[in-house]
Amino acid sequence: MHSHSTLSSFFITTILLVFYHLKCEARDSINVGNPLKDSRETLISAGNRFELGFFTPQGNDKSHKRHVGIWYYKLTPRTIVWVANRDKPISGSCGVFGISEDGNLKIWCNKEVIFSIAVPKMSTFNRTLQLLDSGNLLLFDGNTTVWQSFDSPTDTFLPGMKMNDMELISWISPSDPGRGNFSFRIDQDVYRIQNRSTLYWKSGELGPRGIFLYNEKLPNVVAQIFSDNHTQSDQVGQLGQTYINYSSFSNVTRASYCNYSRLVMNSSGKIQYYCNSSLLWFEPRNFCSEYDACGKFGICNTTNKPMYCQCLQGFKPASSEDWKAGTYSDGCERETRHTKDDRFLNLKLMKIGGQATSFDQAQEEATCRNECLSRPKCEAYIYKADASKRETDNSVPKCYIWTDLKDLQIGYPDDELNLSLRVPFSYIVSANPSKGSGGSRNNSRTIYAIVLTVSLVGVVLVFCSSYVLHQRRRMVDGSGNQGSIEAIPMLSSYERERQVNEMLHETDKGIDIPSYNFNIILSATDNFSDANKLGRGGFGPVYKGKFPGGREIAVKRLSSCSSQGIDEFLNEVNLIAKLQHRNLVRLLGYCIKDNEKILLYEYMPNRSLDAIIFDHNACLLLDWKKRFYIILGIARGLLYLHQDSRLRIIHRDLKTSNILLDEEMNPKISDFGLARIIEGKRIEASTNKVVGTFGYMSPEYALDGKFSIKSDVFSFGVVMLEIISGRKNTGFYDPQEVMNLLGYAWRLWSEDKALDMVDPRLKESCEKSQVMTCTKVGLLCVQVDPNDRPSMSTVVTMLASESTALPNPTQPAFVLRRRISVASSSSSTKPDTISSNELTISMVQGR
Known part of the structure; x- marks a missing residue:
């Protein structure tokens, strides 16, 4: 009897488990007699890429308005790519979505039809609705496709769709999927955004017989998404995983797979291209x-x-x-x-x-x-x-x-x-013509008078300059014969300035950077007033200036009273003029006047990165998302210098103070005074003069004068750890042991407490997996052996790909621990130093 009861219980349990398994197993299709009910029941594509069901738009929870839509499966936050009843939501959870007896797709609420999609009639109604891995919802009648959602997009374009005469229509707002004001379509190979009936934006187009009128060209990958000619069957299980060449976006040659790529007509009027959860491109970028x-x-x-x-x-x-x-x-x-x-x-x-x-x-x-x-x-x-x-x-x-x-x-x-x-x-x-019959003649006379006056003034200035120059040389020569030491720097400075002018004139055709009049710069900076002073760099102060017309500039004034900094000045003009990248600061011009050496840059309203992340109040401007965006931007800028520019360039002084932020917090690498070009295929060089900044220099450069692209990788690793922690590498002390930030990060990583290093003000906004990846990549970059450090192309791939397996880092360089014993302190004022790397820095010119 007991055995019979046990056997019955076993069968009942087995039946319940099988039923539970069938109940919980996701399905990807429905038929006429098996609709989808609004009770957390959904369709999931065969490859677990897309999901279909009822949803309430984010931020609209209190209204209880329900829509039928398609979204990426388990992607956080939920990303809707298609909405059926966008203008006719259902109130409450009474909704049912399925195939009606007449073969159409309908949404019911208590047997009342709320929304209907009319589809072509067929002789039979053996119809099945299936969600594919491409995100396409197909209605089959037997083996014939009678309708698909790809023919009726809402605000999102997915790989495999064909625009043709279709258009994307924005949501009314992020919480209302109804038809908004903005629409996107292709018209004769020109991409257009309409704000109702008004043209709001359009892409680059060719004017009469081949002349380009607009330089706002779509990135290759965005244009390519419209010309996908794969058949529908080819794309099942594959669409959405797109091979991306990132040179389309920021001149960075890197390839990666994009599991979820899409183009979205945003409710604010921007057409946006997303790779996974990253916004890679959008237009219009600004008012202009x-x-x-x-x-x-x-x-x-x-x-x-x-x-x-x-x-x-x-x-x-x-x-x-x-x-x-x-x-x-x-x-x-x-x-x-x-x-x-x-x-x-x-x-x-x-x-x-x-x-x-x-x-x-x-x-x-x-x-x-x-x-x-x-x-x-x-x-x-x-x-x-x-x-x-x-x-x-x-x-x-x-x-x-x-x-x-x-x-x-x-x-x-x-x-x-x-x-x-x-x-x-x-x-x-710059002269108005006179009125009356003699106006033309008087105007000519005025012009001739102006030209004659200017010519005479020019001759007088040349004569005076020559005389002063002659007298100065005589004074220098005479003083030199008398053994005067003070006169020598004057001669050296003058001759050096002359050489600078000659060298710039020789290279002017190649660099194509304009030279500005010194008086214009004086006017723009209000005679270099303290009120316009933005700060001081390694080779001089930086001022804010404003040209007539309102254009703001940054003016870098280099070494005004000596020959110091001339090499760096020439280096920066010649190098940065040949570099064009969104993550490198743009040089606008230069000025040479007597002992004045001045560089003009685009103005960065948000100052340098160190002024924000190390400031207790200003750091609140940068949440984790923005900091990660800045890390990626710096990495892409370095990759351009190392690999993708016409010249292979090693920066040699990468640090947070040399990362400038524009109005949209885009990072731009600056200060190329110490940068060096590496010829041919070489990736390293050496120098007898080590220059740079303590805390950012790699050990092989600081100790042996050897620098390479891996030296910049080391500096980047330090910068990244500083961005994550909000603390400087130098001058950082742990309560238990005196050490720098690299040592602190390594100790926490070794103890599986890496998240403790994160800036406390980022706790709410940070993505833990992303922070862990960045911390690990940062530690890989600051390893002692340059060969162990990844290249910048590898770094960019590591940061952008969540699925890339990362190697384990080894102990960083410069992990210094100082323990001061009571016994030793009584007899000596110098603490004992224990270094795992046993490094001593010498021959370093700090900045």
Whole structure:
């Protein structure tokens, strides 16, 4: 009897387990008699990539409005890629989604049809709805596909979709998936965003017969996602895992797999490209990226805050009141009529719109210029004679005439457009023509008088300069004969300055960096006033300046009273002028005046990284997400220097104070005074003069003068650990043992307490797995043996890929522990030093 009871219990338990297994096993399809109910029941694709079910938009929980949608399976936060009933939500949890008896897809609530998707009728209704690993929801009738969600996208484009005549329509807000104001579509190979009926943004397009009007080109991977020609069956289980070449985004040659790639039309009006959870690209980037932001004849400049728009020379706002109020849609209007005496101003632009026609007969720029002058409606021209095709093919036009100018933007892209703007002669000579019948003659006399005066002043200045120079040399020579020691530095300084000017003039054709007048810089910085002083670098103070028109700059003043810093000055001008990367600071110009050596950079409103992460209050501006973004940016900038630029460059002084942050907290590596070029395929070199900053120098460089790309990797590791902890490597002390940050990080890592190193103010915002990865990569970078340290290409891959297996780090360099005993302190003031690396730093010039 007891045996029979035990056997019955066994069978019942087995049946329950089987039933439970079947109940819990995820399904990927439904049929007519088996709908999906709003009771936490969902469909999950066969490869566990996508999930379909009822959901409430994030931030809209109190409304209890429910939608049917598709999202990535187990991706946090939940990312919706398709919504069925976006404009007709259900109140409460009464919803049922499935195939109705008439073959259509419907959503019911208490037997009332709330939403319906009409599909083509067939002779039979043997229909099945299946969710694929591509994110596509397919409705089959037998073996025939009668409907798919890829033909009806909402705000998200997934790999495998085909845009054709479709469009992506934004959500109303992040918490409301209803149809919003913004839409994205492709129109004749041009990508466009509409704000209702108004054009809001468009991608790069070709103008008349091949001239590029816009430099806002889509990254290759974003353009490629629209031209995917795989069949639907090929993409099951594979779509969403896309091979990404990151050079499309930041000139970084690195490849990785993107498990979840998508393009999203955001509710704020931005088209965004995501790889996994990382936002890699978006447009419009700023106000000037919006279409026709400043109206007709208006020019947009992102450096002019808060008033981005200006009128072209010779034009004025069509409505002054609207411009003061920040409304620029009416644009500008010409102040004077065109005349045959008009001249042209050269403008370097990154975007040009409006109406243009080609003038095929012009084979020289003078012909193009005269053609524009002969046309009453011509506002500007572009003459392009530098293209190789045009040099060999006379049928390709070189001259383009603009009769209407709009959507103009100043910038510094890799390939600027040179526009010659037609302006009155008075704007060139800075003198207004006299009125009356004798105006033309008087104007000519005025011009001749100005030219003559300037020439005479120039001759006098040259004569005076020569005389002063002659007297100075005589004084130096005479003092030298008398054995004067004080006169020697003057001669050395003068001769060195002369050499600097000659060297810059010799390389000027190669670097293409403008030279600025010293008086303009004095005016821009208010005579280098303390109020404009931003700080002091290794080779001089840095000031904030503002040019006429409102453009802000950073002015670096180098070694004004001696020859010190000239080598670094030349090095920085020659190096940074040849580097173009979003994570490197941009050099705008230079100035040489007597003993003054000045460099002009783009202004970074958020200062340097050390000024934020080491400040108790300012550090709150950088949560973990921003700090990780900064770490990635620095890594990509270094990778460009080591591998992807035309020159292999070792920075040699990477530190937090040399990482500048722009208005959007994008990191930019600066201060290339100590950088060195490594010729050919070499990756290392040596020097007898070790220069750098304590705490950031690798041991092989500090001790033996050997530097390589792995020296920069060491510095990067220190910077990364400082970003994570919010503490400096030097001057950091543990309560138990006196050591630097590297030693502290290593001890915590060895004790499986790495998270204790994280800045306490990051506890709430940090992703623990990401922090652990960064800490491990940081420790790998600061290992003693350079051969053990990863290259920057490997570092970037490690940081961006969650699935990459990382090797275990060994003990870092410079792990110093000092123990001061009571006995020794009574007889000596010097503490005993115990070093696991037994290193002694010498011959180092600290900064």
